[in-house]
Amino acid sequence: TVTLAEGTEMVMPGDNVSFVVELIAPIAMEDGLRFAIREGGRTVGAGVVSKIIK
Template sequence: TVNVELITPIAMEQGLRFAIREGGRTIGAGVVAGVED
């Protein structure tokens, strides 16, 4: 489990797939398990 705080607010919902990229390379990917306010 990873908790992430985003710099810029974006719309996210449970089940959304995402990728984490750095310098044009994918360094991580996953699925949103839950959203906290």
């Protein structure tokens, strides 16, 4: 589940956003880890983990 900041309805290419992600399966992560968001075999986003919320 991806939760965008309040008031953010859509993100366009080139935008910088903060959001909260709840993963469907556990995975080892740490602050500073780079990640990609993929949909249908295409990369639709990329970013860096800024904070782990337990």
